[in-house]
Amino acid sequence: MKGSGILGRTRLPEAWRQPLAVAGGVIALAWIVIAIAAPLLAPHDPLAQDLPRLAPPGAGHWFGTDQLGRDILSRIMFGARVSIPLTLLLVVLSVLIGGLLGAAAGYFGRWVGETIMRIADLVFAFPTVILAMVVAAALGASLTNAVLAVLVVAWPSYARVTRGLVLGVREREFVLSGRLLGFSAWRSLRVDVLPNVTGPILVLATLDIGTALLLLSGLSFLGLGAKPPSPEWGAMVASGVDVFDSWWVATFPGLAILTVVLAFNFLGDSLRDALDPRTARAIKERAL
Amino acid sequence: MSPASAPSNEPESGTAVQGPTAPVPRGRTGRGPRGSRRPLARFLARRVAIALLLALAITLVTFVLTNLVPGDPVSANLGQQALGDPAIVAQWRTDHGLDRPLPEQYLLHLEGLLHGDLGMSQQSHRPVADDLAEFVPATLELAGTAIIISLVLGVAFGVIAALRRDRLSDHVLRIASLIGISVPTFWLALVAFYVFFFRLQITPGSGRIDPGLSPPPQVTGLYTVDSALAGQWDVFSSAIGHLLAPALVLALYTIGLLTRFTRSAVLEVLGQDYVRAARAKGLPGRVVLFRYILRPALVPIITVAGLAFGSLLSGTVLVEAVFAWPGVGQYAYKSATTLDLPAVMGVGLVVGLVYLVINLVVDVLYGVIDPRVRVS
Numbered sequence: 001m002k003g004s005g006i007l008g009r010t011r012l013p014e015a016w017r018q019p020l021a022v023a024g025g026v027i028a029l030a031w032i033v034i035a036i037a038a039p040l041l042a043p044h045d046p047l048a049q050d051l052p053r054l055a056p057p058g059a060g061h062w063f064g065t066d067q068l069g070r071d072i073l074s075r076i077m078f079g080a081r082v083s084i085p086l087t088l089l090l091v092v093l094s095v096l097i098g099g100l101l102g103a104a105a106g107y108f109g110r111w112v113g114e115t116i117m118r119i120a121d122l123v124f125a126f127p128t129v130i131l132a133m134v135v136a137a138a139l140g141a142s143l144t145n146a147v148l149a150v151l152v153v154a155w156p157s158y159a160r161v162t163r164g165l166v167l168g169v170r171e172r173e174f175v176l177s178g179r180l181l182g183f184s185a186w187r188s189l190r191v192d193v194l195p196n197v198t199g200p201i202l203v204l205a206t207l208d209i210g211t212a213l214l215l216l217s218g219l220s221f222l223g224l225g226a227k228p229p230s231p232e233w234g235a236m237v238a239s240g241v242d243v244f245d246s247w248w249v250a251t252f253p254g255l256a257i258l259t260v261v262l263a264f265n266f267l268g269d270s271l272r273d274a275l276d277p278r279t280a281r282a283i284k285e286r287a288l
Numbered sequence: 289m290s291p292a293s294a295p296s297n298e299p300e301s302g303t304a305v306q307g308p309t310a311p312v313p314r315g316r317t318g319r320g321p322r323g324s325r326r327p328l329a330r331f332l333a334r335r336v337a338i339a340l341l342l343a344l345a346i347t348l349v350t351f352v353l354t355n356l357v358p359g360d361p362v363s364a365n366l367g368q369q370a371l372g373d374p375a376i377v378a379q380w381r382t383d384h385g386l387d388r389p390l391p392e393q394y395l396l397h398l399e400g401l402l403h404g405d406l407g408m409s410q411q412s413h414r415p416v417a418d419d420l421a422e423f424v425p426a427t428l429e430l431a432g433t434a435i436i437i438s439l440v441l442g443v444a445f446g447v448i449a450a451l452r453r454d455r456l457s458d459h460v461l462r463i464a465s466l467i468g469i470s471v472p473t474f475w476l477a478l479v480a481f482y483v484f485f486f487r488l489q490i491t492p493g494s495g496r497i498d499p500g501l502s503p504p505p506q507v508t509g510l511y512t513v514d515s516a517l518a519g520q521w522d523v524f525s526s527a528i529g530h531l532l533a534p535a536l537v538l539a540l541y542t543i544g545l546l547t548r549f550t551r552s553a554v555l556e557v558l559g560q561d562y563v564r565a566a567r568a569k570g571l572p573g574r575v576v577l578f579r580y581i582l583r584p585a586l587v588p589i590i591t592v593a594g595l596a597f598g599s600l601l602s603g604t605v606l607v608e609a610v611f612a613w614p615g616v617g618q619y620a621y622k623s624a625t626t627l628d629l630p631a632v633m634g635v636g637l638v639v640g641l642v643y644l645v646i647n648l649v650v651d652v653l654y655g656v657i658d659p660r661v662r663v664s
Binding site for chain 1: 486643
């Protein structure tokens with residue numbers, strides 16, 4: 001009794017035919033390779049302090065060195081091993097927690113739903129960085145606590161979206177007939193409802209990878225995340241504030257953040273177009 | 289998590305199959321499905337009641353959060369020598385109400401709030417309310433300028449992109465807006481400061497006005513408005529100059545967000561039969577654009593604008609740090625890192641309440657523009 005649903009079957013192949021999706025995919029893949037192969041690719045030890053200090057970008061050090069004489073290119077490569085896995089983990093956890101709560105809120109309605117959504121509203125009542133900052137400060141400055149702080153502010157958007165989608169699907173004929181055939185609430189939710197809400201959640205999650213990385217590196221920039229000497233990108237940008245004249249110290253780690261976020265935003269945006277029935281047809285026609 | 293994820297965050301995406309918002313004749317929708325009378329008034333009353341409850345909840349959350357802090361505020365605020373003297377420590381705890389049970393501390397806190405008392409900042413040794421009164425206008429001036437820039441540019445770019453769909457300008461705007469929402473704000477602030485102040489010396493440096501000038505007499509706390517009221521045009525131009533760079537940096541993200549969102553909202557309306565009908569009966573393009581396309585498209589745009597304001601308030605923490613802008617963002621950061629509990633509570637409370645009011649306004653506008661929202 002599965003209907004075609006709001007978004008129908010996923011149309012991933014079309015998503016890949018868009019130049020932006022290809023660009024995003026290639027950049028994201030490149031960063032994942034860099035993260036995995038950092039020990040092989042990096043020209044220097046990211047923590048070794050034996051190089052000339054604040055050397056400008058040149059043949060020996062493509063991105064220059066920082067105030068402690070560490071190679072910035074190597075630090076950025078090793079930084080990918082800090083930021084990228086943590087960000088992905090963060091988004092997966094947010095989707096699981098927010099999605100489950102949101103589905104429960106949408107499906108069971110009245111007071112279970114109201115309670116969950118009011119808690120979500122409470123989180124939404126604070127601008128993200130302010131709340132994350134207070135939580136991170138309350139827990140103590142560390143990368144783990146920064147991740148927890150981002151998680152606290154991240155789950156409600158999934159709860160809201162999932163609830164909205166479930167509400168839209170809940171009253172449709174194929175769900176109702178499933179219930180009439182004797183499906184339990186849980187089975188109906190799992191078999192009939194969830195497959196029809198995964199598309200938008202996937203889009204949201206892809207776009208959220210960028211947001212999560214921005215927030216996480218922002219907390220580190222404020223000194224509430226990664227501790228030195230960890231090569232975390234946000235903390236590296238922060239260290240550039242003190243040596244303003246040596247522009248390369250802050251510029252390159254910032255570009256690393258920008259390219260990763262941009263890659264996932266390119267992907268997410270293309271994915272949204274491909275999954276949206278209103279634009280999907282146009283993409284298909286163009287691709288043919 | 290943040291407005292970046294908002295585009296699919298709206299009820300529209302769930303109800304897309306039902307078609308977009310059309311300007312429905314008023315008479316038919318003035319009444320709910322069960323015939324309830326005056327749905328708009330009921331809708332407003334319900335929203336205001338929810339907002340009041342949320343406001344109370346915000347006071348509870350800020351209170352509980354700041355009391356979860358494992359760090360000991362006593363050791364954070366007293367010198368090494370004073371810490372060695374139990375009498376001084378006990379006196380300090382009594383002075384700050386830390387020896388009472390938590391529920392009692394909360395009630396004391398609430399009672400103080402009703403009198404406008406947010407406690408004493410442990411860092412500045414001044415009432416938090418006074419600190420905030422000094423810093424809030426600076427942040428409102430910055431965030432207000434940024435939201436105006438974002439709304440004007442974001443909606444304009446979005447409409448252009450939608451009307452010129454799949455042409456070069458649409459593609460350029462799409463990539464530009466995606467870059468806009470991908471740039472780390474704190475990094476962009478640094479780069480802008482370095483390039484435009486340090487290298488090119490086009491923009492003035494940090495702070496709200498040039499160091500040689502004294503602030504205008506305080507009326508609103510907004511330097512641009514106050515200096516204009518006092519007729520101090522040198523201060524006015526200095527204030528504008530100092531405002532521009534941080535406001536633009538802050539606005540970039542929300543411009544990108546609103547462009548993307550306006551584009552999809554307008555596209556959704558553009559293909560509707562009633563738009564075609566309006567064109568077919570020969571209405572001028574301007575009328576079709578503003579009355580038939582923009583009005584229904586405004587519903588999702590306004591929602592995102594409310595969320596965008598939240599991200600602006602967030603962004604101020606990062607931008608103010610770089611531009612040494614003496615606002616709430618910087619105050620919040622300093623208070624959080626020094627465990628200045630009353631100050632953190634004050635910031636969380638005030639920023640939370642400002643955001644709450646913005647969202648209430650958004651909800652109300654939503655109900656006014658789209659009659660269907662009132663009855664749900």
